[in-house]
Amino acid sequence: MLKKLLAACAAITISTSTLVTADTLDEVVNRGTLRCAVVLDFPPIGFWNERNEPAGFDVEYCKDLANSLNVKVELIPATWSERLPLIVTRRADVVIGSTSDSLERAQTVGFTIPYAVFVSQAIVHKDSGIETFEDMKGKTVAAGLGTVQEQWYEAYANEWGSDWKYQGYQSENEVFLAVQQGRVAAGMTGNIVAGPIARQYSNIELGPVLPFTADYVSMAAPRKDVSWLNYLNLFIHQQVRTGRYQELWEEFVGGEAPDLRTPGVYY
């Protein structure tokens, strides 16, 4: 009898506690706006168009997500290093900002399944003479502050010994500008960004593909909010299933959208 009573009490406390703690999904629906953080100096994934409005693949994903919830979208432009603090301090509901799903980061925020995948590639100044990754040894190399490229490069460079010069910039755009002006020999970024950048500037050439692992990028959301992460996972799944993923990829990047599955392993 006592056991049953205790169990009932426990059941009540559990159910009431789940009742009072609304998850982000509830908050968004009640608020009527989705606060979606994006990085807008990463064309064609996120950029400012000629009317000085946010545009790009990630921006469309924010809008689609808001549509699926039937709420308005509030875009929060962020730099690379601001992305995760925005989630930690709850100023954004979700970051759709090409965030690589590293284990180090997963200790701070929660990640969805990957929604896109990149390959890390360098862009180089035309006079730099860089053709392979090894050529970058001893030259000044730039990346965005707080990117995985920065962290992966540092690991490689530490193996090279003291013979490396690195320059971290606040935004991806400053990395492009630094390469274009010749302040640095090479910049590290994603392959789909490298292409348009190299076409845009006469001073910039497509550099070597970097020997880093494939860059699976996920949406980031509050770590403990599993129900919200579940919703986001389903959203990513539906984007692929409905063909919207391919459609947006064609519009902004061009060609076949990459397979989001990792061969040989369950997610």
Added chain:
Amino acid sequence: MDYNFHWQPVFRRLPELLLAALDTLQVAVLAIILGIILGLLLAVLKMNATGKLKPLNWFARSWIELARNTPVLLQLFFFGFGLGALGLHLSPFMIVLAALTFNCAGYLAENFRGGLQSIPETQLRAARSLGMSAPKAYYYILFPQVLRNVWHPLTNQIVWAVLMSSLGMLVGYQELAGSAQYFASRTYRIFEYFAVVAVIYYILVKLILALSRLVAWRIFRGQGGV
């Protein structure tokens, strides 16, 4: 409150942060020294608008007004990507040093001009008539008085240079704020890092003010308060 503070990683980085504080001091002190030299030059040029000095006078006025009427952050970006567009590449350290020097020189020039103008010309003439050479008269009569007049604004300018050198983090210079930001970009704990860094800046400023008072007490002793 749904936030757990992580202080331990910050304290582990404390030695590196303190070393970075030395970089902050270094760039600020260098900027002040260069700023004093250039500021004096600008002040003298601004006060002399005759004959051959006319173009230089115009140059000094432009420098002073530009330095005082645009944000130092914009000046910093100019010395970075602005000059870069012209093919002139400064290292992050040089960008911060150049911008702070440019700015300090503009502000100090006006302080020095005020300090110089507050001393009656008759004093200099009296000194000369007593047989002092011009440099001697400047050194013994003018300089001590100007120094006393500008001591307080000069101290403020040094404090200001230390505080504004924190903008180095926006152009990739890893001084105190820049290092904190770099470390924080790994652990994503900006608040904790910046809170600790704020305390370090506070201590730096208090040390500078104490030192300034001590020096002032030593050199202006018997001349009344500053």
Added chain:
Amino acid sequence: MEMFSALRPQDLWFLAEAAGKTLWISTLAISSGTLLGILFGWVLSVSGRLGSMTLGAVLDVFRSIPLIIQLVLFYNLFPIIGIPLDPFTAGTIVLSIYTLSLVSNVVRSGIESVSQDLRRASRSLGMSYWQDMRHIVWPVGLRAVFPAWVGVALSVLKDSALVSVLGYVELLRASQILITRTQEPLIIMAIVGLFYFFLSYPIARAASMVEKRWQQ
């Protein structure tokens, strides 16, 4: 789809709008900071040693920490304590407190600059404390500290550029957006520099004219 595009005439309007935002956030910060600064400065001047050890010490903290650190700290602190603020509100609050800390110092020195003899004389003529403050301390002190106050106001106007680090699209952030799109740093920086110059320089000139008139 155009990811990069050249500078267009409309972009000048974009910058002008952003300059309006710079002016707006500075005006808010300067006016609220000045009003509170006068109040706090007066409190500091009458509360003696105890006041300067408590209130004075707290205000001093805001003058001894870089503004950019204050902005980032408070912007991150507000949501931690449960009140998430947008960049504009957070920026305005921090800029106001910063202005307040500077103005209170100026005001206190202004009140203290009015000689005790003058004030004793006014009181002995039968003026009340508030009459003395209104007719003696205010006009005399104002003239003494007016240049310093203008200096504070102008520095806040320019320092409002730092709110850009919170993502608020004022003049400086707008220029960064345009640089991202057009990759023309030099010309955009020059234009933005002119915008700031024409916001700040007329105020500086007007203030020095007022000062000269008072000296006559």
